[in-house]
Every structure is written in structure tokens, then in C-alpha cells.
Amino acid sequence: MNRYCTAVLALFLTAGLVLPGSALADDPEPADDSTNATSLVANAWESDNTTAAPQQDEPTLDVSFNGSLRFNALFRSYGAGQNGNFEDQADNVLGNGGFTFDTFRIGASGSYGSLIFDAEWAFYPESFGGNYIHHxxxxxxxxxxxxxxxxxxxVPFGIQPYASSSWFFNNTYYVGLEDDYEAGIKAMYQANGWDIQGAYYMNSEQVDFFGASNAGRYSYDVVPSTSAGYIDTRGVTEQHQFNAKVAYSFDHGGLGFTKVGVSGQRGQLLNQGTGETDWHAAYAAHLQGRYGGFEAxxxxxxxxxxxxxVxxxxxxxxxxxxxxxxxxxEHNVYSSSLAYHIPVNAGPISEIKPYYDFSQVTKDVDxxxxxxxxxxxFxxxxxxLFVYTDLIISKGHPFNQPFDGTFSGVMAEQNDNEWRTAFNVNIGIYF
Structure with a gap:
């Protein structure tokens, strides 16, 4: 497998050598023309028709810090029981409404010549897994x-950065196919309307090598679980995943753009107890458009x-x-999001964006x-300041489901099949 991974890395580099050269007009970072081994690789990557960047005598470290602080006002009612257990108490509290801490994130990004970096750490309530890496x-x-x-x-898959517009996300997220993050190497080419990305991920974004159960993370992955009585005990996890995405944007001038693309991924599932492996795969076709204020x-x-x-x-x-x-x-996911950007000049408010998100997951088990x-x-x-105001009506949405016996199977059998409604306001300050 190590030889295979090395070959994939070499393939990424070779692909960069043969792709035509171009530059994005809005990228402010010039290339480093200093005559060392690193610059020889960079110059080989670029073709003759790429405009030479200004020479830099010595690179400097450029760092910017960023973060966010968010709160939720959530209201939902599920008719929870009166048995006095945690699930009933939690549902009763949420049914009456609650104003709670959502997340605090701190990050940094920057560059040193052509070296670049970006990182963010997220802090959530303990009931949501505590703190872990976002990227x-x-x-x-x-x-x-x-x-x-x-x-x-x-992960280069589907519409990025999000296939949805709402705070709740579409169901693509809850099956690991939207805003997913993994640990590995990714190569990108983005110019002349093209968005071509390829990646190899050794494993998911776990922060604990030896954790028995490791669901404390931002994006959804196959995880080992040892919580007997709550969910089936099994030690299956992801490894050696390959991704490819190809998309092209048609420029409509002042009207906007249409971006169409396809994505695919394939990897292994490892049973940590037996050492046996099997495969997983996903494929997608996607379209993203902006036409004046309208977004689809x-x-x-x-x-x-x-x-x-198992x-x-x-x-x-x-x-x-x-x-x-x-x-x-085995499942299919249908996802859509329609939105409209309305410029506003009312005090500090600059824009209001109403939206409608729809998604559906159908399963191979009839x-x-x-x-x-x-x-x-909207x-x-x-x-x-960014404020999401959402009214969600759903059947089997993990963030709109009671904490009872149906919760653990919400994305599988989804036994109760009840429509439920929740109202949430997410208030976030980004810096």
C-alpha cells in the first residue's frame, strides 16, 4: 500500500506538469523566483505562457488570525415523556426553547513565500464532543x-464549500458527502473556468490514534463504536480514500456563472478487530449557478x-x-438549495439572503x-455579524429528532417516520 500511495503522489505531480499554465487574477501571492531546488520544481510546474511573477529577495512570514463565536436560540417540541431520564429532560427543555452556546473557533492562515497554511480549531459543548480540529x-x-x-x-466532492445554504445543512452532510474533512494530501488546479482536484486521504480527521470510540469530530465519517446498548458494537473505520473532482464554470458576464461538475471517491473500510477490509465509494453530479441575485x-x-x-x-x-x-x-441523496441575495442599506445590515433547502435520502432497503x-x-x-434564521420541517433529520430509541437509527431504518418542526436562530460574530 505504501508503494501505491507513493505512486499516487507522483501522479499528482505529473498531472500538474502537463496541465496548461494560467494564473488567477485575484490571487495576490506572487511565486518565489529564487534559484533553489524548490523554485526549480515550481518553474517546471509552470509553462512558458505563465506571466513571470516579481522576484522576491527574501520571503516574509504573513499570518492572519480569524475565528468565530456563535450562539443558538432553538425551539422544538416532540412530546417527550415524563420518565425523568436524560432523553426526556433534554427534549422537554428544547421543547420549551433554549438559548445556548454553539461554537467558538479560532484559526490562522498565512504564507511564507510560496509556502501556505490554514488551520482552525473548534470548541463545542461537551455534549457535542468537546473540542476538535476543523481543518x-x-x-x-x-x-x-x-x-x-x-x-x-x-474533501473535493460535490458543491463546495457547501451544497446547502441553511444552518441545519442538507442530508448530504449527514452521510459524509458535504463539507467533509479528511487527513491526507490534495492537489488543485483552478483557472480558466476549470476546477480540477485530486486527493488521497490516509484516514479521517481523527485526533486520537487509540480512542475506542471517536465520534468527536466536525464532519461525518464511518467510526468505531463500543457503546453497547446504544448502538451496535463494531470497530469499523475509514482508510486509504481517493477523491477526484472535475468542474467547469461557464461565465455569463455581468449576469453570473453556471458551474457543472462530477465527483467520485473510493476507499477502504477497516475492521479494527479482525483486520479485514472492504470498499466504499460515492459518485455525484452537481450544478451551481449565480444569476444576478439568484443562486441555485x-x-x-x-x-x-x-x-x-459485521x-x-x-x-x-x-x-x-x-x-x-x-x-x-447503500443510498441515494437528492439535494437542492435556492437563494436570493438582497442588498440592504439599513444601519449595519448590508444583505438579506432568503433561501429554501430541500434534500432526500432514499435507501436500498425497501x-x-x-x-x-x-x-x-434567511x-x-x-x-x-451573520444571523441564520431557519424553520425546518423534516422526517429523520439528526438535528431535528428526539433523543429516544429512534435517534441512533435516524439515517438507517428511520422507524417513526414522523414530520417534525424546529425553529432556530444562529447568531455568529466572525473576526
């Missing part, structure tokens, strides 16, 4: 159009996961925010119910 990578810019990132980066995102994805050495292979255990769920091993969500809301922008 963190170091990279190299061979030109304005080409770079490599090594570390925990966003459409995506269709298929995913198949084959957990090795009694019931109809599901895998996926987890994030400290909570594992069963997810159907007896299992679909996951469906409708989210109607985003209010006022300088560094």
Missing part, C-alpha cells in the same frame, strides 16, 4: 492556479459502503459531534423510510 493543512503554491495541501483539508445549487449523489466482518451489513456507523448514528450502507427535510430561512449579514 489544518500546509501547502505549496506552484503558481496562482496550482497548489498542494497536506493535512486535514476539505443542485446535486445528486450515490454512495455504497461495505463494512467487513453481522448486519445493511448499515454502517457514522458519527460527528460526539454522537454515532446508523446510516444505510422497508427503511426516507429522510426528507425542507428548510425555509441569512442576515451586518459586517462581521
Amino acid at each position: 489544518g493543512w500546509v501547502g505549496y503554491e506552484f503558481s496562482d492556479a496550482r497548489q498542494i495541501q497536506v493535512g486535514v483539508s476539505q 445549487k443542485l446535486e445528486f449523489a450515490q454512495q455504497e459502503l461495505n463494512p467487513p466482518s 453481522t448486519d451489513d445493511r448499515f454502517v456507523v457514522m458519527g460527528a459531534y460526539g454522537s454515532p448514528n446508523r446510516v444505510a450502507s 422497508a427503511w423510510n426516507d429522510n426528507v427535510n425542507h428548510d425555509i430561512g 441569512l442576515t449579514s451586518a459586517g462581521p
